[in-house]
Amino acid sequence: MKKIYILLMCLVVAFALTSIFSSYALAEKKPDPAGTATGTATEIAPAKTGEQLSVTDVANQAGHNKVAINIMWTLITGFLVMFMQAGFAMVETGLTRAKNVAHTMAMNLMIYPLGMIGFFVCGFAFMFGGVGALGTLGGFDGLNHELTINLFGHAFGLFGTKAFFLSGGYDVGVFALFLFQMVFMDTTATIPTGAMAERWKYSAFFLYGLAVGTIIYPIYGNWVWGGGWLAQLGSNFGLGHGHVDFAGSSVVHMTGGVIALVGAKMLGPRIGKYNKNGSPNAIPAHSIPMAVIGTFILAFGWFGFNPGSTLAGTDLRISIIATNTMIASAFGAFAACLWMWWFRTKKPDVSMMCNGMLAGLVAITAPCAFVNVGSAAIIGLVAGVLVVESSFFFERTLRIDDPVGAISVHGVNGAWGVLALGLFADGTYGDGWNGVTGTVTGLFYGNGGQFVAEFIGVIANLVYVGGISWVVFKLIDMIVGNRVSAKTEMDGLDIPEMGAEGYAGIKLDKNAETPLSR
């Protein structure tokens, strides 16, 4: 054994000596600690080696660098949005009960790959198959077939038909776009898992996961972002710039909220949630720390969600977008906290504060690029109050059990976000959006047509997403059944559905967690 150690030591010493001496022998440049001498014209290679560097060479490199910054920006903000999956997992698991943690976490884990698979197979093709040339990401123009019908003498784009399985799109720009749009789709996909938690069969959830990325999300997404008829409302009917939604208050969040609404209504409330006279019982969160950490993860990821939607790091509006996002989140949390504390219940509720911050973020998602910071604050304030009031409305008036408030945070505030765009867009950005010249302006700045287009988009979302999710959930109910049995629900879904407790080794008082319906 000793000989081995001696041999290894000799090898290490030999290697060290070689590297030290070779660096002295082969170095041609002086080391540059300040970075001022690194990166010169020698980085750019002329078209033919040995030739003089021409202006065309320099311009080509500049163009390449511009697209490089844009692709890098899109990818890195996409990675931030992917991390929001962890945020949703933490929020949803924290706000539900300990006996169901493995199941809730499993849903939040698997929705990521399931949604991605659906989007990869056909969702991306439906949504972006007809989007045209990728302006900021290198100009590839192969995504050029949109199924269109003609109504009232105008073209109505319905969905795209190129790049199924990303075929024909093996291009760096297309792949960056796919990654970015996929993480947005997964944000929608994970919203209903919160509203439907604690009584949803895992097999039913699994089928839903495949459906959301294939047909529920991409069709409406195409109408707004893929060049479809909602985007064309401007060029077809003169309604502002058509339905504008910068980062997805309607495409992502309202869609998620509407699916959650339909799903939660179809599943029915958790056992013990409502008494015979219809009054609700509280089913407290099992981990407030998880919920708060999850909220911060989401708020952090939103710095990718909103500014990333420029798809261009060279579009410096990103600083306005990021700051608007931040301000709206603060005012949303502030408003929700004070509304609960002073006006509604005399006690500030931590889960409502979390919902308030998220509501502010959802509401600013559509208008973030088009409004000034004062409007962003107002949008956040309204969102904070709206999320509390709509939570009570769904829980007490409509009697729809939403364990995490997803319908209020995402559905209601998603709609508010796009309507707010139609009101507050101030005309400092967005020239040429959806093919309409001029910057995006809202009702308060002189353009009522924009508000009408936003409103039409909200109605279209309710009708299409509500309708298709109803069909999907009904079909799934016929195949496997949506809801678990009462005994499974009382015992906790972890062992019957997942086979193992999420908190193995920790004694849970399971019966104390389910209130008695009186």
Add this chain to the structure above:
Amino acid sequence: MKKIEAIIRTSKFDEVKAALHEIDIDFFTYIDTTGVGNEKSKGERMYRGTVLDTEFIPRRLLTIVVRDQNVKKTVDCLLQIAYTGEVGDGRIFLTPIEEAWKIRTKASGDASLKGDYEK
């Protein structure tokens, strides 16, 4: 020998433990327990705007086995220290013990309940 079972508020436990130590009662078992009774929640517990009824009432159950001569002072101490005046202060039960052993010394009867410092 008698067994004294005292169900007291968890908030009173540290005081009771210290007071029992003062009167040389140093050995007992306790367990966190839940009860059903008359104590009503005062609207203190609330989640998302809905008041939570205190369906279960957290308490601590102390099991103290003492020699006959120490029963009165132990019970008096408990009655005095565990008192708050609010509904839900708890209860004390007394049962006779047939025999008791100390595992380390194999002593039985009253001798097993003597404190280590006593002669």
